[in-house]
Amino acid sequence: MEEIEIIRYEGERRTTKMDVVAREVPFTINLNGTEFVTLLASPEALEDLTIGLLFSSGLLKTADEVQNITIDEEKWLADVSLVNRDVSSDLVFKRMYTSGCGQGTLFYNAIDILHRQKNESKLEVPRKNLLKLMAEFNSSSTGYKRTGGVHYAAVSDGKRIIEMRQDIGRHNAVDKVLGWGVLEEVNLADKIFLVSGRVSSEIVLKIQKTASPVLVSRSAPTNQGVRLARQTNLTLIGFARGQRMNVYSAPERVKN
Amino acid sequence: MEEIEIIRYEGERRTTKMDVVAREVPFTINLNGTEFVTLLASPEALEDLTIGLLFSSGLLKTADEVQNITIDEEKWLADVSLVNRDVSSDLVFKRMYTSGCGQGTLFYNAIDILHRQKNESKLEVPRKNLLKLMAEFNSSSTGYKRTGGVHYAAVSDGKRIIEMRQDIGRHNAVDKVLGWGVLEEVNLADKIFLVSGRVSSEIVLKIQKTASPVLVSRSAPTNQGVRLARQTNLTLIGFARGQRMNVYSAPERVKN
Numbered sequence: 129m130e131e132i133e134i135i136r137y138e139g140e141r142r143t144t145k146m147d148v149v150a151r152e153v154p155f156t157i158n159l160n161g162t163e164f165v166t167l168l169a170s171p172e173a174l175e176d177l178t179i180g181l182l183f184s185s186g187l188l189k190t191a192d193e194v195q196n197i198t199i200d201e202e203k204w205l206a207d208v209s210l211v212n213r214d215v216s217s218d219l220v221f222k223r224m225y226t227s228g229c230g231q232g233t234l235f236y237n238a239i240d241i242l243h244r245q246k247n248e249s250k251l252e253v254p255r256k257n258l259l260k261l262m263a264e265f266n267s268s269s270t271g272y273k274r275t276g277g278v279h280y281a282a283v284s285d286g287k288r289i290i291e292m293r294q295d296i297g298r299h300n301a302v303d304k305v306l307g308w309g310v311l312e313e314v315n316l317a318d319k320i321f322l323v324s325g326r327v328s329s330e331i332v333l334k335i336q337k338t339a340s341p342v343l344v345s346r347s348a349p350t351n352q353g354v355r356l357a358r359q360t361n362l363t364l365i366g367f368a369r370g371q372r373m374n375v376y377s378a379p380e381r382v383k384n
Numbered sequence: 385m386e387e388i389e390i391i392r393y394e395g396e397r398r399t400t401k402m403d404v405v406a407r408e409v410p411f412t413i414n415l416n417g418t419e420f421v422t423l424l425a426s427p428e429a430l431e432d433l434t435i436g437l438l439f440s441s442g443l444l445k446t447a448d449e450v451q452n453i454t455i456d457e458e459k460w461l462a463d464v465s466l467v468n469r470d471v472s473s474d475l476v477f478k479r480m481y482t483s484g485c486g487q488g489t490l491f492y493n494a495i496d497i498l499h500r501q502k503n504e505s506k507l508e509v510p511r512k513n514l515l516k517l518m519a520e521f522n523s524s525s526t527g528y529k530r531t532g533g534v535h536y537a538a539v540s541d542g543k544r545i546i547e548m549r550q551d552i553g554r555h556n557a558v559d560k561v562l563g564w565g566v567l568e569e570v571n572l573a574d575k576i577f578l579v580s581g582r583v584s585s586e587i588v589l590k591i592q593k594t595a596s597p598v599l600v601s602r603s604a605p606t607n608q609g610v611r612l613a614r615q616t617n618l619t620l621i622g623f624a625r626g627q628r629m630n631v632y633s634a635p636e637r638v639k640n
Contacts, residue, residue, distance in 0.1 A: 129531055150533035152552050170534065170551040173560045177551070180563025184590040191567050275385055276604030276623065277406035277582050278426065295426040295433070296408050296584065296606055304429045307436025311447050326533050328552065334440040348532035350552055367532065
């Protein structure tokens with residue numbers, strides 16, 4: 129966990145306080161000298177994660193098959209060699225790679241990182257409008273209420289929800305609403321995005337593609353989600369429920 | 385959504401009823417004739433999903449760049465061609481592929497599907513033990529309480545929690561606890577798994593690798609998670625909270 133300074137709104141009360149967010153790190157597993165997968169993970173129990181992923185991917189059955197494993201907690205890197213397994217020539221391996229990286233991963237390319245620009249939008253949104261929007265967002269989440277297994281993403285002009293999409297995947301829900309905007313040729317740069325799920329760095333990167341200045345979530349952000357939002361001056365709001373919300377970055381766009 | 389028959393326990397009351405679960409489908413996007421990614425998604429708004437994923441992956445900026453898109457809702461397949469983009473020779477594309485498949489994907493290999501066996505474990509667990517275990521599981525989820533951004537997975541002998549792992553990723557948390565079991569050479573085939581997150585087909589496939597007969601979640605399963613559990617006679621329990629739980633498959637292992 130990482131401790132960061134946030135602004136918390138509870139009803140009319142605005143407090144600057146320290147809060148904790150979950151850490152995420154990019155963790156790469158090299159298998160017999162070849163990159164197997166890079167995934168975002170919490171930085172604990174990385175040996176368990178490495179062996180468990182190889183196990184659940186069908187690449188090993190018992191600990192005896194592990195010839196050597198080293199975990200580098202500075203570079204977030206695992207080097208594993210398995211006994212008697214020539215993975216480079218293994219056809220199954222290719223399928224598994226695809227599977228492995230479906231853990232909720234992965235990096236956007238270097239261009240994303242290099243071309244990060246400060247968001248200079250002067251958009252301002254009254255706190256009350258945000259709470260009203262989230263109330264509308266939550267009451268429209270009918271699939272979640274019925275099945276408990278769906279995430280939502282919506283785009284708003286700051287006054288009302290314009291469009292909303294749902295998916296079992298948190299990333300997919302965001303991509304669906306972005307795809308709607310692209311297809312309808314909507315100017316997304318002056319819109320606000322609302323999401324039901326956690327805000328990891330991947331979600332922030334997706335939203336940044338639109339140049340939108342405000343992202344509001346019902347759930348928590350990760351430390352990297354917050355870092356990326358701060359670097360680019362995106363207003364990131366989490367735990368927006370009832371009369372409460374936490375502002376993690378660029379709070380000047382939220383008017384009390 | 386899909387309607388299925390489940391057994392619901394509420395306190396002492398046991399009811400057989402119809403309930404709805406979220407659907408998941410494997411959806412493949414072919415880009416300029418090459419497979420770009422296969423992901424698990426909800427089967428709606430697939431054109432939005434396709435365009436949004438290409439947009440958030442940096443492969444297109446506006447709808448004008450789409451030369452053609454067709455969605456096949458029987459094969460769950462999108463064929464997209466983009467104007468002026470030779471993706472096959474595009475180095476960025478390779479990175480993006482990795483990113484794209486991090487949506488919460490993907491297929492385990494064909495061997496997994498072919499070799500599926502019925503779980504023949506005679507293990508039985510009293511309902512009260514399961515509720516007690518989940519109460520212990522929930523009260524141990526301290527990271528979630530503090531940050532709201534963490535998933536948990538635990539292994540139990542049916543009486544107490546033996547080991548527990550946490551991660552920002554639902555898949556990672558399961559892999560961590562599996563990795564612990566492999567490294568410690570624990571017999572997982574007579575254990576019970578507890579998870580905090582949603583149970584999609586991928587989670588069921590991971591647990592099936594252990595031959596464990598019981599998987600309990602605080603959250604919802606998807607339709608494919610239920611289907612896979614039923615096919616292999618894994619006891620799948622969802623929404624295990626307070627005095628309540630839903631049994632989706634192999635209910636004979638739950639004793640009232």
